[in-house]
Amino acid sequence: MSDIKNVGSDEEHAHPTYEKGVVEDVLDPLEDNEVFKKTHDGVDFRTVNWPRASVIFLKVIFATGVLSIPSAMYSLGAVGGALSVIGWGALNTYTAVIQGNFRNSHAGCHSIADMAGVLAGTVGRELCGGLFLIAYVLCAGSGIIGVSTGLNALSTHATCTVWWSFIATIVIAGLASFRKFQQIGWLTWAGFVSIFVAVFIVVIAVTTRDRPAAAPQTGPYELGYHAIAYPTFQAGIVASATIFVSSAGTSAFLPVISEMRQPKDYKKALYVCMALVNAAYLAFSLVVYKWCGSWVASPSLGSAGPTIKKVAYGVGLIGLIVSAVLYLHVAAKYLFVRILRNTHHLQQNTMVHWVTWLSCTFGLCSLSFILAEAIPIFNYLIALTGSVCFAPLAIALPGALWLYDYSHYRSGTLGQKAMYWAHWFLPALGAFLCIGGTYGVVQEIIDAYAAGTIGGAFSCADNSGST
Incomplete structure (x- = not known):
C-alpha cells in the first residue's frame, strides 16, 4: 500500500495561495500542498523534527490516561482492565x-476535519471540525480540573476551588499562546518527565x-481487588x-x-510514543489497582496518602499544566488555520x-474553564470526552x-475483500461506543448528582480530598 496516492478531485489538487512569503521550491509531492510552507520571509512553522514530535505526542497522550485508568480497573477487574489497555492501545x-x-x-489536509472534508465535502468538514474543537476544549477542561486538584492538594484547600481553576486557566492560556509547537517543545520534555516521576x-x-x-485504617475492610469483575453495562x-x-x-x-520538517517521518514518532505510553499505562495502572483496589483516588496521584499526595502533585503539577497547554494549543491551532488559511496573515x-x-x-480556554466547572469530576469528564468526541474521531x-x-x-482478491469488510467494523464500533458510552456517562453523572458526590456548578468544595 503506497502512502502517496493520485488524488482526483479539483479540491484536492487546489494549491493554497499566499500573498506574501518566500517559499522554497520543492520537488517532493508531499511538500507540494502543505499548509505551512518552508519560508524565509515570515513565520516558519516547519521546525519540528521527529524525536521532538514523539515527545509532543507522548505528552498529549500520557497525562490523563495514567491518572484515570486505575479507577477504571476496579470496574473491569485486573484481567479485563489489562486486556482493555492493550486492545484499545x-x-x-x-x-x-x-x-x-x-x-x-491527500494534499492540503491539516487536520482531521480536512480529511472529513475529502469524504463528505463542506458539511463533513465543518461537523468534524466542530467535534474536534469540542473534544480538545473538553480535554483542556480536564487539565484545568487536574491543575486545580493539585493546587488544592498542595495548599490543603486554602481557597475556593473556582479560584484555583481560574488561575490554572490564565496560566494555561498564556503558555498555549506560543505560536509554534517547536516553541513549546521544551515544555513537553519538562511535562513528560514531571508526570512520569510523579x-x-x-x-x-x-x-x-x-x-x-x-x-x-483500623478494623476489617474490603480491598475491592478482582482479577475478573462482572460490571453492569453502565x-x-x-x-x-x-x-x-x-x-x-x-x-x-x-x-x-x-x-x-519531514512529515513522512510521522510514523517513527507515532510508534515510539504509543509503545512507551501503553507499556507505562499497563504497568502503572495494574500496580496501583493491585494495592489500592476500590480505594484508588481520582486522579490517581492522591492514592498514597496526604504526604505523598502533596509530593506527587508538587512534582507532577508541571505535567498537568503542560497537558492542558497542548490540548488547548491543538484546538486553537485548528481554529487559527481554519480562519486564516490561504491568506498572507497565516505566516506574517x-x-x-x-x-x-x-x-x-x-x-477556547474560557470555554474549557466553564465546562470544567460544570462537570467538576475528572473521570466523568474524561469518559464523556471519549464517548461523545473521540469514538467518532x-x-x-x-x-x-x-x-x-x-x-x-x-x-479485489479474496484477501482484499476480507480487509475491506473487516474495516467496516471500525465505524460500527465507533457508533456503539459513542451511543453506549454517552448513555453510561450521563447516567453516572445524574446518579452522582443525586447521591451528592458532585457539588453544584462552580462549587468551592475541595476536589482533592485534602479536607
Missing part, C-alpha cells in the same frame, strides 16, 4: 497510522502501605470509554505533522495574525478514511 495506534497515511496522501512516586508509595490511604462502558480515551487523542498528532506578523491567534487561545472516521482510499478492495 493497539487499535488507537492502527487508526493513527490510517490518519497519517491519509493525511500524507506517577512513579505514587506507584512505589502505594506498595509500602499496609492498606490503602483512603480505606479505614459501569463497564464508562470504564471502557475511560481506558479508550487515554490513548485516543491521535487526531491531535495531525496538526503537529504540518509543523514537522500582522495585527490580524496576532489578534486572531490570541482570541483563539484565550477564547478516533475509530469511526479513520475506518471511513480507509474504506474511501481502498474502496477498490471490495472487488
Whole structure:
C-alpha cells in the first residue's frame, strides 16, 4: 500500500495561495500542498523534527490516561482492565497510522476535519471540525480540573476551588499562546518527565502501605481487588470509554505533522510514543489497582496518602499544566488555520495574525474553564470526552478514511475483500461506543448528582480530598 496516492478531485489538487512569503521550491509531492510552507520571509512553522514530535505526542497522550485508568480497573477487574489497555492501545495506534497515511496522501489536509472534508465535502468538514474543537476544549477542561486538584492538594484547600481553576486557566492560556509547537517543545520534555516521576512516586508509595490511604485504617475492610469483575453495562462502558480515551487523542498528532520538517517521518514518532505510553499505562495502572483496589483516588496521584499526595502533585503539577497547554494549543491551532488559511496573515506578523491567534487561545480556554466547572469530576469528564468526541474521531472516521482510499478492495482478491469488510467494523464500533458510552456517562453523572458526590456548578468544595 503506497502512502502517496493520485488524488482526483479539483479540491484536492487546489494549491493554497499566499500573498506574501518566500517559499522554497520543492520537488517532493508531499511538500507540494502543505499548509505551512518552508519560508524565509515570515513565520516558519516547519521546525519540528521527529524525536521532538514523539515527545509532543507522548505528552498529549500520557497525562490523563495514567491518572484515570486505575479507577477504571476496579470496574473491569485486573484481567479485563489489562486486556482493555492493550486492545484499545493497539487499535488507537492502527487508526493513527490510517490518519497519517491519509493525511500524507491527500494534499492540503491539516487536520482531521480536512480529511472529513475529502469524504463528505463542506458539511463533513465543518461537523468534524466542530467535534474536534469540542473534544480538545473538553480535554483542556480536564487539565484545568487536574491543575486545580493539585493546587488544592498542595495548599490543603486554602481557597475556593473556582479560584484555583481560574488561575490554572490564565496560566494555561498564556503558555498555549506560543505560536509554534517547536516553541513549546521544551515544555513537553519538562511535562513528560514531571508526570512520569510523579506517577512513579505514587506507584512505589502505594506498595509500602499496609492498606490503602483512603480505606479505614483500623478494623476489617474490603480491598475491592478482582482479577475478573462482572460490571453492569453502565459501569463497564464508562470504564471502557475511560481506558479508550487515554490513548485516543491521535487526531491531535495531525496538526503537529504540518509543523514537522519531514512529515513522512510521522510514523517513527507515532510508534515510539504509543509503545512507551501503553507499556507505562499497563504497568502503572495494574500496580496501583493491585494495592489500592476500590480505594484508588481520582486522579490517581492522591492514592498514597496526604504526604505523598502533596509530593506527587508538587512534582507532577508541571505535567498537568503542560497537558492542558497542548490540548488547548491543538484546538486553537485548528481554529487559527481554519480562519486564516490561504491568506498572507497565516505566516506574517500582522495585527490580524496576532489578534486572531490570541482570541483563539484565550477564547477556547474560557470555554474549557466553564465546562470544567460544570462537570467538576475528572473521570466523568474524561469518559464523556471519549464517548461523545473521540469514538467518532478516533475509530469511526479513520475506518471511513480507509474504506474511501481502498474502496477498490471490495472487488479485489479474496484477501482484499476480507480487509475491506473487516474495516467496516471500525465505524460500527465507533457508533456503539459513542451511543453506549454517552448513555453510561450521563447516567453516572445524574446518579452522582443525586447521591451528592458532585457539588453544584462552580462549587468551592475541595476536589482533592485534602479536607
